[in-house]
Amino acid sequence: MDTVRRKRRDFLQNIAIVVLTLSAVALFVQTQLYNLNQDNDYFRSLSAGSTASQSTPTSLADLSAPVRIAVTGDYGHYGNVQMTTTDKAFTESLRSLLRGALGSAQTFTPCSGEEFLSAISGVSIYYDFLNPLPLSVLAGLVGEATDNETISARQLVLADRGEDGVRLYLSDGSTYLSCSVAVSASRLADTVSSYELGGAFFAFESAEAEPLFASLAPCSLFLNPLPQVSALSAKTPLSDTDWLLSALGFNPNTKSRYTESSGTEVIIRGDCSLRIRSDGTVSYDGGSTPTLQISAQEDATVNQRILAVQSLLNSIFSNFSSDASLYLVSVQASGSSMVLRFGYQVEGVPIRFSNNADAAMVTLSGSDVTALTLRIRQYSHTGELASLLPLRQSLAIAAQTPGGELSIGYTDRGGDTADASWLLD
Numbered sequence: 001m002d003t004v005r006r007k008r009r010d011f012l013q014n015i016a017i018v019v020l021t022l023s024a025v026a027l028f029v030q031t032q033l034y035n036l037n038q039d040n041d042y043f044r045s046l047s048a049g050s051t052a053s054q055s056t057p058t059s060l061a062d063l064s065a066p067v068r069i070a071v072t073g074d075y076g077h078y079g080n081v082q083m084t085t086t087d088k089a090f091t092e093s094l095r096s097l098l099r100g101a102l103g104s105a106q107t108f109t110p111c112s113g114e115e116f117l118s119a120i121s122g123v124s125i126y127y128d129f130l131n132p133l134p135l136s137v138l139a140g141l142v143g144e145a146t147d148n149e150t151i152s153a154r155q156l157v158l159a160d161r162g163e164d165g166v167r168l169y170l171s172d173g174s175t176y177l178s179c180s181v182a183v184s185a186s187r188l189a190d191t192v193s194s195y196e197l198g199g200a201f202f203a204f205e206s207a208e209a210e211p212l213f214a215s216l217a218p219c220s221l222f223l224n225p226l227p228q229v230s231a232l233s234a235k236t237p238l239s240d241t242d243w244l245l246s247a248l249g250f251n252p253n254t255k256s257r258y259t260e261s262s263g264t265e266v267i268i269r270g271d272c273s274l275r276i277r278s279d280g281t282v283s284y285d286g287g288s289t290p291t292l293q294i295s296a297q298e299d300a301t302v303n304q305r306i307l308a309v310q311s312l313l314n315s316i317f318s319n320f321s322s323d324a325s326l327y328l329v330s331v332q333a334s335g336s337s338m339v340l341r342f343g344y345q346v347e348g349v350p351i352r353f354s355n356n357a358d359a360a361m362v363t364l365s366g367s368d369v370t371a372l373t374l375r376i377r378q379y380s381h382t383g384e385l386a387s388l389l390p391l392r393q394s395l396a397i398a399a400q401t402p403g404g405e406l407s408i409g410y411t412d413r414g415g416d417t418a419d420a421s422w423l424l425d
Helices: 002-045 094-104 113-121 135-141 185-193 211-215 242-247 302-317 391-398
Strands: 068-073 076-080 124-134 152-160 166-171 176-180 200-202 221-223 230-235 257-259 265-269 272-276 281-285 325-334 337-346 349-353 360-365 368-375 378-385 406-412 417-424
Touching (some): 068 113, 076 200, 076 221, 094 124, 094 135, 094 166, 094 185, 113 124, 113 152, 113 166, 113 176, 124 325, 152 185, 211 391, 242 302, 302 360, 349 417, 391 406, 391 417
Parallel strands (some): 349 406
Antiparallel strands (some): 068 124, 124 152, 152 166, 166 176, 265 272, 325 337, 337 349, 337 360, 360 368
């Protein structure tokens, strides 16, 4: 009896071993088949993520754009060069005034640079968005809708012109325009009266007293005393690049991944390529059939494409914490093609790279991202204040390049800090 039981037990054990062996072989074969096809399968599994549906702003008003402000009344200027369009100090009254002006603006007519500066000198509010942007984009940043994509402006002035009422003046740095707007003079005056004036001045107003100011762009804005600027640490958060590959729809486990002698990491998928340099510069080339896309229709407006691109970038940069954020620097559109450039800013103060590189540059053809360049850097407040070169010394240096605009910013030279400095544009 024991012999029969033992034989039966051995028979059952042999069957179990065969089943386990066959299961292991099947799993191995399945794994190898996956590896042979892993790039395509991984991309298909991330098709939703590749269009960057996370961290999606619902309107341009959700984006934090740097803006410099000068409020002018009978007793001088109030100035702020550390502000963004989402700050409470901006949204309480400054945004609604500009929104009303842009929403009621109809036909712009040319004006002179002298008239523009005259508007700044009277009862007015001056808005400087650092770079020329389409009027539709500027309107979107303050919560207004307009389809004017042909006019671009960087500096806007809402000014009381007496019998002519309140007018809106625009400048892109070389062209000056103005038009009447449906903003009451009393509302403008009430807003101006709520600010403490006398702590700011423009270069063109001080040129006679100090000849060095005459060499600057007229609208270079200065505060007295100088503003306090936080010290920043900086680093490149790419010790592990798997998260970046995943964010861009590449499989981190692909076998088409290698490192060049220069230290540049290269990832290939079909004729798409991704190159990651040790300094944080990332270059994506979509090749003839780009697989990276934005969530936008083929006939999307400029503003809709900007939102979709911002969502894509947010999905990438949300993988690490930083005290800096991206802001739109320029828009170039031609038919279904578009190139968007972005910079870094901290509390409204721009960060510039010593080689003038963009923080991000995105090239679109319809909804396809045909090229993408990033400079991935992580910035943190150190808890200390930065030191700025005294203004007079900076003026003497700037005088060697007449016509430049002098402003406060940060310079990133690729080290472990971003240095507060005077920028000359």
